[in-house]
């Protein structure tokens with residue numbers, strides 16, 4: 469009798485020696501009846517295998533198989549038989565077939581037809597959409613990126629933390645917050661773990677990281693903004709400058725990209741037609757110098773250097789032409805464009821000890837050295853129009869021994885999107901949220 473306990477994935481089944489008996493289970497990907505033979509392409513997480521059901525062997529099994537529909541769920545026990553024209557050069561000749569689940573309505577979308585289906589409809593039927601091997605691959609790559617970073621930071625002495633996503637105040641100037649009814653008060657969904665990760669450095673953890681959700685009430689509809697995204701944050705104490713943070717971010721990013729390249733470059737090429745190439749070098753360029761590169765173009769930087777995504781894209785192209793790399797840091801952003809906690813530059817207080825990491829023309833990381841001197845921090849808060857008394861829990865930390873520190877936040881979906889050349893960030897989020905979408 470067929471038992472699911474004996475089940476192996478299709479990628480192992482196609483490698484099994486001819487003559488072996490195996491059990492596979494999955495979804496009916498394709499079905500074809502030719503005379504007295506029924507051919508079922510069975511799909512599981514790891515790939516496809518052709519199952520052959522012969523009428524001569526069992527008329528009853530053949531009848532059952534002929535009535536299968538795309539996306540029915542089946543389990544098959546059979547023998548591996550060489551077959552040059554089949555997937556992996558083998559067929560699975562069925563000896564037992566069990567129908568585990570039947571589709572009970574016409575399919576609203578066909579997983580394989582993702583290219584012909586609008587993104588909105590695909591997202592409405594996300595569980596079906598994700599059955600496309602191409603779409604599943606996006607999330608395997610994302611899993612690899614996140615885990616590579618997690619390992620990297622752990623190896624470099626960072627402690628993983630989980631901070632509250634219910635907060636009393638906004639932290640990232642400019643980005644809007646979602647209010648939440650919190651008993652008799654209004655709370656907000658955290659835009660970033662910013663203040664808490666700083667708190668843990670000051671609490672003596674020295675180096676922390678967190679991978680968690682961040683919420684932004686961004687009303688605009690763009691291909692690179694979500695209202696909920698996964699933020700990989702780090703914060704480190706006893707730094708000499710933002711370069712120490714940049715170095716860590718650079719190494720983590722390269723590690724993540726190289727792990728994806730070594731595990732998935734062949735599949736990514738096959739299913740997404742993208743080459744995962746590691747950048748030759750990661751350069752650092754001051755924002756004012758980067759802006760010089762796009763002077764005289766249709767999108768020159770504004771005179772106050774508060775640049776937008778169009779400028780980042782143009783700078784990305786210019787840097788690629790000039791320096792032959794698509795992964796680089798822009799440093800020294802103006803004070804008007806950065807949050808209150810950012811440390812100002814020593815030589816010019818109009819600028820800051822900050823940076824963004826740009827990959828293929830898209831900002832994937834933002835970071836800085838933080839202001840750790842109490843009186844300067846209060847001053848900066850007031851400059852940004854914030855009321856220090858609202859941040860007393862945060863400010864208190866700077867009165868009792870706060871080492872110089874800095875950190876950065878990386879958007880996991882942005883990294884996934886750029887790595888895989890996706891046109892819309894929603895493709896890189898399992899269940900994207902935007903101003904219109906709250907389901908599924």
Ligand code: 4AD
Nearest residue numbers: 660662693694697832833834835875876877879882
């Ligand atoms: O530039 P942001 O807002 O910086 C912070 O949150 C700081 N607390 C980080 C720090 O440690 N200084 O966001 C950081 C990153 C961006 O570079 C981007 O990758 C991602 O988070 N991000 C978004 N991703 C998707 N949708 C959005 N609406 C995003 N907003 C930011």
